[in-house]
Amino acid sequence: MSYYALSFEPGDVEEPLTAEDIAAIAASDMVAIDTETTGLDYDSRILGISVAWRVPGAMHSAYLNLSHPLSLFSARIDDDIVADVMRAVFEPDRPVALLNAVFDIEKLSRWGHLELPIEYPYLYDAQILARWLMSFEKFQGVSMEKLVSRRLGGMPPWMSSMKKMRSKLGTLPAEKVSPYARADAEFTLMLVEDLMREGRLLYDDEVLDTMLERESRFLWLLTRIQRHGILLDLEEIHERSVRMTADMQELRAFLKQNGIHNPDSRDSVLKGLPMHIVAGLPQTDNGNYKIDSAALAGKGPVAEAVLRYRSLGKAVGTWLDGFRSKVASDGRLHPRFRAAGTVSGRLSCNEPNLQAVPLADRGAAFGSLMGIFKAAPGFSLLAADYEQAELRTCAAYAKSTAMANAFKNGEDIHSFAASLMWPDSEINYELRQLGKRCNYCTTYGGGYRALAENTGIPESEAKIVINTYRRAFPELVAAQNRAGDVWEQRGYITMWNGRRHYKSPNDGSYKAFNQVMQGDVAELVKDAMLSVDARFAEMGVGNIVLQIHDSIEVEVQTDAVEDVKAMMRKEMVAAAPLHIMNRTEPPITMDVGFENWYPEEDE
DNA sequence: CGATTAAGCGCC
DNA sequence: AAACGGCGCTTAATCG
Numbered sequence: 001m002s003y004y005a006l007s008f009e010p011g012d013v014e015e016p017l018t019a020e021d022i023a024a025i026a027a028s029d030m031v032a033i034d035t036e037t038t039g040l041d042y043d044s045r046i047l048g049i050s051v052a053w054r055v056p057g058a059m060h061s062a063y064l065n066l067s068h069p070l071s072l073f074s075a076r077i078d079d080d081i082v083a084d085v086m087r088a089v090f091e092p093d094r095p096v097a098l099l100n101a102v103f104d105i106e107k108l109s110r111w112g113h114l115e116l117p118i119e120y121p122y123l124y125d126a127q128i129l130a131r132w133l134m135s136f137e138k139f140q141g142v143s144m145e146k147l148v149s150r151r152l153g154g155m156p157p158w159m160s161s162m163k164k165m166r167s168k169l170g171t172l173p174a175e176k177v178s179p180y181a182r183a184d185a186e187f188t189l190m191l192v193e194d195l196m197r198e199g200r201l202l203y204d205d206e207v208l209d210t211m212l213e214r215e216s217r218f219l220w221l222l223t224r225i226q227r228h229g230i231l232l233d234l235e236e237i238h239e240r241s242v243r244m245t246a247d248m249q250e251l252r253a254f255l256k257q258n259g260i261h262n263p264d265s266r267d268s269v270l271k272g273l274p275m276h277i278v279a280g281l282p283q284t285d286n287g288n289y290k291i292d293s294a295a296l297a298g299k300g301p302v303a304e305a306v307l308r309y310r311s312l313g314k315a316v317g318t319w320l321d322g323f324r325s326k327v328a329s330d331g332r333l334h335p336r337f338r339a340a341g342t343v344s345g346r347l348s349c350n351e352p353n354l355q356a357v358p359l360a361d362r363g364a365a366f367g368s369l370m371g372i373f374k375a376a377p378g379f380s381l382l383a384a385d386y387e388q389a390e391l392r393t394c395a396a397y398a399k400s401t402a403m404a405n406a407f408k409n410g411e412d413i414h415s416f417a418a419s420l421m422w423p424d425s426e427i428n429y430e431l432r433q434l435g436k437r438c439n440y441c442t443t444y445g446g447g448y449r450a451l452a453e454n455t456g457i458p459e460s461e462a463k464i465v466i467n468t469y470r471r472a473f474p475e476l477v478a479a480q481n482r483a484g485d486v487w488e489q490r491g492y493i494t495m496w497n498g499r500r501h502y503k504s505p506n507d508g509s510y511k512a513f514n515q516v517m518q519g520d521v522a523e524l525v526k527d528a529m530l531s532v533d534a535r536f537a538e539m540g541v542g543n544i545v546l547q548i549h550d551s552i553e554v555e556v557q558t559d560a561v562e563d564v565k566a567m568m569r570k571e572m573v574a575a576a577p578l579h580i581m582n583r584t585e586p587p588i589t590m591d592v593g594f595e596n597w598y599p600e601e602d603e
Numbered sequence: 604c605g606a607t608t609a610a611g612c613g614c615c
Numbered sequence: 616a617a618a619c620g621g622c623g624c625t626t627a628a629t630c631g
Contacts, residue, residue, distance in 0.1 A: 167605095264626060266610075284610070292611055314612065317625060344621055346615085353623045356614035364613090390615085446619030454619085514620040518615090522621095549615045549621085 004152040010179040026088035028053035032097035032189035038170040042334035052185035063178040071173035095122040097192035122216040127340035129195035135502035207498035229332030233374040241320040251309040315366035345522035381597035384568045385551040396588040398479035404584040420472040438469040445514040484509035528575035
């Protein structure tokens with residue numbers, strides 16, 4: 001298969017950008033933009049900006065050298081010309097094509113080339129569009145390379161050497177980087193055109209237009225969240241790091257006495273553990289001994305010391321020293337969000353991943369890490385959580401009157417599940433745990449094996465428990481089957497707002513139900529974030545700083561906390577799709593809980 | 604040396 | 616027939 005044609009060859013002489021070009025950019029039906037930077041972190045600088053645009057019957061592109069090393073062949077471009085180009089690109093009435101839009105928009109705004117608007121112009125992100133209408137096997141993401149090879153037949157051979165240069169971009173003169181940068185912009189343009197063409201075929205126009213409008217506003221919002229960042233309590237982090245590192249040294253010394261010289265190394269641990277313990281360990285799929293926390297739990301003081309060491313090491317490396325090293329020059333942490341980071345429609349977050357910080361004390365050696373966050377003077381950090389969002393969605397989807405009633409009456413949903421499973425028993429802690437695990441297995445698509453793994457009961461008993469749950473909630477089983485059938489037959493499942501998740505051949509149909517639950521909630525939270533953000537724009541009391549799948553974290557003026565809670569509860573409940581929640585009698589209610597991150601609430 | 608894989612583990 | 620879904624980060628080990 002041949003690749004789509006670029007407008008140039010790598011050896012071509014580059015014409016300087018003219019005023020006519022800038023006018024053509026402004027007039028083009030579609031413009032693509034891509035930035036080349038010195039790195040990925042918040043403080044990395046923009047080396048250059050590439051722009052691709054259409055003129056009748058052809059495509060053009062240019063690379064603006066902002067800060068490449070000086071060379072004889074390529075001059076840096078004046079700031080006012082950059083500003084002219086930016087104005088032409090970000091014409092409010094015409095969409096801009098990008099690939100991973102938030103990254104580029106954030107960089108442009110961070111370095112003063114772009115004011116962050118609320119919603120216009122529309123941003124057409126190739127990665128988002130791809131998620132809407134393509135299927136993805138495991139490890140087959142939405143990188144430029146993957147998308148170009150799947151949609152446009154592949155990249156020209158000369159582009160494959162680009163990869164190696166990525167980290168050294170800042171040392172190269174602009175004329176070396178230009179062909180790759182321009183090709184990135186041109187491919188982005190072609191990808192978006194191609195994906196939009198197919199999107200129009202697959203989706204109802206009205207649905208697609210609504211999705212594009214909403215997603216575009218969301219991308220602008222996400223960029224503002226990223227730019228806002230979050231504050232860390234660096235003294236607290238340092239204290240904890242010192243304390244835990246000292247504990248780790250003690251553990252290291254103890255382990256050394258017991259023949260384990262490097263507890264971070266699997267080989268060393270296996271060498272040091274007593275023979276009879278090693279022999280009893282389960283194995284990984286590759287035939288190696290498992291030495292994870294489940295395998296080593298209760299296997300004696302040496303094994304316990306390894307686990308404790310590992311736990312503290314994770315905390316120091318990832319959340320204490322790891323986070324501290326990522327604080328930007330403005331003193332704040334700016335995690336990067338990827339709007340198309342998951343197949344399910346959730347966000348993903350990295351450098352650092354603030355969506356996976358242990359905020360609750362679950363008995364690990366490091367306890368809770370909530371205390372590492374703080375807010376600006378006069379501000380508080382607040383988390384607003386949808387309570388049981390996925391299970392409520394599940395109940396709505398399955399039209400479960402039983403669950404609807406339980407939620408309406410404010411019952412503990414896990415105890416409720418247990419009481420329906422074992423109507424003649426008093427629901428003690430153990431039975432509630434079983435009900436809880438069954439609820440989770442339902443939304444996660446798990447079976448008896450997963451249940452056994454999670455509860456510690458034998459698989460034979462787990463089978464019985466699962467069947468008890470299925471008998472208690474037959475409507476959930478029916479809904480699961482229905483979702484699987486639809487996925488199988490149509491090739492996709494549809495979220496409540498029309499977004500589709502296309503099935504890949506490798507996906508078992510059992511995944512369908514989970515993907516609807518997860519995807520529906522993802523859409524809900526996005527809408528809620530947009531509503532909350534709009535209210536913040538009016539109130540002027542704070543900002544969204546983070547999203548963790550079913551919760552929205554905000555930094556707000558302390559004296560406005562109660563107002564903000566009321567506002568967020570109202571907006572988040574209102575964001576729930578009523579035509580879904582009203583499917584049962586009584587309707588499924590939605591509830592929001594709050595947690596004070598900073599200052600921390602009293603125990 | 605950098606890139607990649609495996610194992611382990613944190614979150615929802 | 617069987618299947619717990621979705622992520623990112625760290626270290627060690629391995630490979631070119």
